[in-house]
Amino acid sequence: MLAAFGFEALGVVIGDMYFVDPTPLAGQETPERGVRLELRLIDRAAPRGSIYAGIPIAFTRPVWRVDLFGSTESPPGTLDRAHHHPRFNGWEPGRRHFVPELSADPLSWLADQLADPAAVLARAGIEADDFTEADVTGLAAAAPEIVAVVKRMLDGVRDGQLAPAPAEPVAAARTGWL
Structure with missing residues (x-):
């Protein structure tokens, strides 16, 4: 599943993921699943055709990512x-970056981060000319x-x-939109 929120030059995309990493971090050798959120830059082009034509919109380069993942060997809903x-x-x-507050209460932590997009x-490291005040206020309001x-x-x-597991065992997998 993919959900998207677009503002002026910034957007948020959210998707479920199942991930098997062939080169896992120490202590994280099992697959993981959960929800990924990315703050991305947006490109909006002019309509291609008449005034009624669709407008090309692209959620481009990510600038911040939150992975609310848990090991597949942990109880469902555990975001370890x-x-x-x-x-x-x-x-x-x-x-x-593992943050104790993120693991303890992920939704509150996320809400706090989104409430202050400028921070x-x-x-x-995003320059102020890469986004607008409308991006900041719109993102905080949303x-x-x-x-x-x-x-x-x-x-x-x-x-x-x-975030279903692949039907057959695999050495590497990344399912989901993001």
Whole structure:
């Protein structure tokens, strides 16, 4: 499942994921599943055709990522691998940051982060000319709705409806939109 929120030059995308990493971190050798949220830059082009034509919209480079993941060997709903990536280098995320508050109460932590998008963008190293004040106010205002979508997806993962495991065992897998 994929959900998207678009503002002026920024957008939020949210999706469920199942992930098998062939080069896991120490202590994280089992597959993980959960919900990923990314703050991304948006490109909006002119309509291609008449005034009635669709407008090309692209959610481009991610600038911040939150992975609300749990090991597949943990009880469903356990987010023992919850972390975030405060910065990206191009398309590649920086290292995982494990924050006790994120693991203890992920939805409250996420709501707090989304309530102050300017701080998130500053930590991500995004220049002020890459986004607008409307992005900041729109994202902060939409934070409760964004968190509600994340909660619904986490509930779907916990209940086994989202982020399914591959049908056959695999050495590496990444399912989901993000």
